[in-house]
Amino acid sequence: MKSLKEKVIRYILFVFGIVSIIITVNIFLILIKESALFFTHVSLVEFFTKKQWTPLLKPQHFGVLPLVCGTFLIVFFSSIISIPIGILSAIYLSEYSNKKVRKVVKPILEILAGIPSIVYGFFALNFLTPILQKLIPQTNIYNALSAAVAVGIMTIPTVLSLSEDSMQAVPKSLREGAYALGLTKFEVVFGVILPASISGIISSFILAISRAIGETMIVALAAGSTPKFTLNPLESIQTMTGFIVQVSQGDTAKGTIEAQTLFVVAMLLFIITLLMNVLSRYIANKFREEF
Incomplete structure (x- = not known):
């Protein structure tokens, strides 16, 4: 039975x-x-090299670089927030806090991952942007920086949770052996624990970046819808996911080249996310430590 x-x-x-x-x-x-x-209407060269993206306006231009640039602008600034805060929080919870603090603080921080992204979008637009405009007057109402900060806050739990789990998986015997050799707490953490758990930590970084690449509602609400090839985070931009939202609203006729841009951008986003996940798996396997 x-x-x-x-x-x-x-x-x-x-x-x-x-x-x-x-x-x-x-x-x-x-x-x-x-x-x-x-691609029967648009060449690969134009799609991947031109810096103008106006498929819904006349004259039409199909250079995807502004969308890619906007997407990675969000990824870069969100990573500056999520990776340092996430890894340092993981180090504290794993190596410095006691069990009672860990049981309370970690679930609270992981709640951030459960908040709907549209809430983060309104938070960025109505709270972060006014603060940025006071600090930096030339900040646009819709800008990449406030959206990136919100995405960074949202992806902190991804880095924290996976990194802390990796550190907790390091055997206690390694810690005790390091202390027996006379190493300080700082030297044990950064010389033994982090190298031993590096595969999980790097994987958490890549997964957080992947989530930032695929984030939709925050950038659609706070970053704007201006496809612009710029490195200035204070300006309005458009990401690949933001453009998909714009085209998916139902105003574009099915079967037209305008509608097909939705699929080609989605395909590019699919490939980038897939490559990031493959890279994460490769790194995890390459640097995996068997205890």
């Missing part, structure tokens, strides 16, 4: 695994099909 139950559970799990694979493959095929139609 027990063997029969295990077989049933195994088949159920297999079916769900196959369904998820089929869904992913279908999404990929749809993106490929529509992107191929797009």
Whole structure:
């Protein structure tokens, strides 16, 4: 009877695994099909090298660099916030705090990951932007910096949770051996614990960056909808996800080149996110420590 139950559970799990694979493959095929139609009208050279993106306006331009630039502008500034705060918080919770503090503080910080991104978007627009405008008067109402700060706050739990788990997985014997050699607490943390848990820590960085790349509502609300090739975070920009939101509102006729831009941008976003996840898996396997 027990063997029969295990077989049933195994088949159920297999079916769900196959369904998820089929869904992913279908999404990929749809993106490929529509992107191929797009590239019958627009050359790859124009798409990847031109600095003007106005597919919904006349004259039309299809250089995706402004969207890519806007996306990575958000990623860069959000990483400056999430990675240092996340890793330092993880070090404190793992190595310096007691168990009672860890049990209270870690769940509270992880709540940040459960807040809807649209709430972060309104927070950035109505709270962060006015502060930035007081500190830096030339800040636009819609700007990349306030959106990036909100994305950074949202991705802190990703870095913190995964990094702290990796540090906690380091055997106690390594810590005790380091202390027996006369190392200080600081030397143990940065000379033993961090190197031993580096694969999980780097993976947390990459996963946080991947989430920042795919973030939609924060950038749609706070960053604006001006596709601009700029490195100035105080200006209005548009990201790849922000453009997808704009086109998906239903005003664009199906089958037109304007509608196909949605799929080609989604395909580019799909590839970038996939590469980030593959890189995360590669790093995790390459630097994995077996204890």
